[in-house]
Amino acid sequence: MNKKPLILVTNDDGINAPGLKALTEVMNEIGEVVVVAPDRPQSGMSHAITINSPLHINEIKNNNSTNKVFTCSGTPADCVKLGVNEILTVKPDLCVSGINHGSNSSINVVYSGTMSAAIEAGIQGLPAIGFSLLNLKWNANFDNIKEHIKIITLNTIKIGLPKKVVLNVNFPNVSYEEIKGIKICRQANTYWIEKFDKRKSPLGRNYFWLTGEFVNNDKRNDTDEWALSNNYVSIVPTQFDFTSEIGIKKLNNWNFEK
Amino acid sequence: MNKKPLILVTNDDGINAPGLKALTEVMNEIGEVVVVAPDRPQSGMSHAITINSPLHINEIKNNNSTNKVFTCSGTPADCVKLGVNEILTVKPDLCVSGINHGSNSSINVVYSGTMSAAIEAGIQGLPAIGFSLLNLKWNANFDNIKEHIKIITLNTIKIGLPKKVVLNVNFPNVSYEEIKGIKICRQANTYWIEKFDKRKSPLGRNYFWLTGEFVNNDKRNDTDEWALSNNYVSIVPTQFDFTSEIGIKKLNNWNFEK
Numbered sequence: 273m274n275k276k277p278l279i280l281v282t283n284d285d286g287i288n289a290p291g292l293k294a295l296t297e298v299m300n301e302i303g304e305v306v307v308v309a310p311d312r313p314q315s316g317m318s319h320a321i322t323i324n325s326p327l328h329i330n331e332i333k334n335n336n337s338t339n340k341v342f343t344c345s346g347t348p349a350d351c352v353k354l355g356v357n358e359i360l361t362v363k364p365d366l367c368v369s370g371i372n373h374g375s376n377s378s379i380n381v382v383y384s385g386t387m388s389a390a391i392e393a394g395i396q397g398l399p400a401i402g403f404s405l406l407n408l409k410w411n412a413n414f415d416n417i418k419e420h421i422k423i424i425t426l427n428t429i430k431i432g433l434p435k436k437v438v439l440n441v442n443f444p445n446v447s448y449e450e451i452k453g454i455k456i457c458r459q460a461n462t463y464w465i466e467k468f469d470k471r472k473s474p475l476g477r478n479y480f481w482l483t484g485e486f487v488n489n490d491k492r493n494d495t496d497e498w499a500l501s502n503n504y505v506s507i508v509p510t511q512f513d514f515t516s517e518i519g520i521k522k523l524n525n526w527n528f529e530k
Numbered sequence: 531m532n533k534k535p536l537i538l539v540t541n542d543d544g545i546n547a548p549g550l551k552a553l554t555e556v557m558n559e560i561g562e563v564v565v566v567a568p569d570r571p572q573s574g575m576s577h578a579i580t581i582n583s584p585l586h587i588n589e590i591k592n593n594n595s596t597n598k599v600f601t602c603s604g605t606p607a608d609c610v611k612l613g614v615n616e617i618l619t620v621k622p623d624l625c626v627s628g629i630n631h632g633s634n635s636s637i638n639v640v641y642s643g644t645m646s647a648a649i650e651a652g653i654q655g656l657p658a659i660g661f662s663l664l665n666l667k668w669n670a671n672f673d674n675i676k677e678h679i680k681i682i683t684l685n686t687i688k689i690g691l692p693k694k695v696v697l698n699v700n701f702p703n704v705s706y707e708e709i710k711g712i713k714i715c716r717q718a719n720t721y722w723i724e725k726f727d728k729r730k731s732p733l734g735r736n737y738f739w740l741t742g743e744f745v746n747n748d749k750r751n752d753t754d755e756w757a758l759s760n761n762y763v764s765i766v767p768t769q770f771d772f773t774s775e776i777g778i779k780k781l782n783n784w785n786f787e788k
Contacts (some may be wrong), residue, residue, distance in 0.1 A: 285701075303568055313582070315577075315581060315582065315686070316578060316579045316580070316581040316582075317578045318575075318576040318577035318578045318646070318697065319576035319577065319640050319641055320574060320575045320576045320578040320641075320741060321574045321576070321641050321740065322574070323573060323574040324573065324574075324737050325716040326731075326737035326738060327726075327737060327739070327740065328735070328736075328737055328738075329736075329738065331559045343783055349576075349641075350740070352579045353589045353726075353740065354722045354726065354738060357723070357725070357726060358726050358728075379653060379770070381772055382577050382649065382653070382770055383577055383578075383579050383607075384778070388576070391640065392536075395637060395640070395721050395726075396721065397721075402711060423786055427784050427785075427786065428702045432536070432626065433777070434539055434774065434776050434777050434780050436774075437660055437774045437777040438718070439781075440694060440772075453786070454786045456781040456782050456784075457778075458773040458778065459770075459771050459772055459773045461694070461771070463653050463654070463655075464653075466611045466614070466615040466654075467617060468585075468611075468612065469615050469616070470616075471584070473584075473735070477586070478587075479584035479585060479586055480584060480587065480612060480616060481584050481585070482580060482581055482585065482588075482608070482611065501714070503782040507781060508772075508773055509773065509774040509776075509777020509778055509780070509781055510772045510773070510774060510777070511716050511772055511773070511774040511777065512637070512640055512772070513716075513719070514639055514698075514717055514766075514768045514769055514770070514772070515716040515766055515767065515768070515769070516692065516694075516769040517770060518692050518695065518767075519691070519692050519695040519767020519768070519769065520714055520715075522767070523691050523697075523714045523765060523767055525687060526685050526713050526714075527685075528658065528682070528685065528712045
């Protein structure tokens, strides 16, 4: 009972990301930590898995740390699959992913490698949490949010999560003193107006670079976007059963006769 | 009113996949078709998007076809973003993705590039359908299922889909005569027991290849897995708001005090 929980730590910004280091530091205060992270940044990889090529694992020896640390040549979801099924010899008690450099709130969850790692852990039956800070910078200050990460993680270990639910936790980019508290939220109904920067390569060939404008027309005050813009930490309980109940009701009235 | 609908066709198996050809043939009976597909296979890419590198588009001229056909160097979700926002000058009436060579039923939806293309179209406000056949072979027979694809597509155009819902349509791998009908289903609660094939490269380095065993302990008869194993076409109305209502209720009882 007093055994320290075994915690699998991963991310999508890669093994060298400061957000991963900060998350590992918090988890070391809570349990025994094993890190399995992508060997290079994997932002926007969503739930991609590597099925048509081999995967490599390397152990990283670091004298400054007592943690076991591994890199994986694949995606965040690959890291979780390999971590749980090849690297660890016992099932971990928890998987945490992040701290992502940038938001994974509202519709961004769909594109997120950070959250897909947490969802993959959820599919494998583990309690899992993705943490993200609304600051894209590599040298963002993660110290502000360590205490909240610890509180949320300890609650998750103590109480457990509902079946087939993982947590999507986002932090506003403000000082510790400015954080007003933690809100349980729904995913705001948002989207991106896609814009592509059209450019010419040195050889004269057109290419496109994805950019876009984030649109939030969801004015409800129970959403993650509302919480974040009001300096609350947002927690969206996130499921991976995508069935639409409304959709089932409506489509049952369709007539599929030839 | 009598104008033919404009249909964006994409997939994840790439521009040369027979499943894409079959889907294009059906759509040509219904509307004006523009194809924007990945320039190479992108299976298992889920909802990955390309944010750290440029994207290229090439138009493919084919004397046998009157369709406009483009390849994109990115993922299925990139194809939809580029198709809707750069290639097409007017908003399409529908986006269809597939026909995937292999199942995207139950938990497979999470990993599916086919379904992520449909979901991306849904996020962009389009009616969208992903079609998959439970046959992984490149030379699978798609003729069996063309009539059902046409019926489902015509219903979708005529009636429209509920807001923020797209369709995940899977076909059993049986003859036309054996198909019993179409069922509206929920996503079965399934998972994969991950197994990695551990091998040695010619240079003696270990590598891992993802494999796995599909587990379905969900015995309900309203699921896609039940429908497919009983020779029905399954349609799961699929949403991209991942909020768990049960999760919100439970977590509202948590105490986050320090």
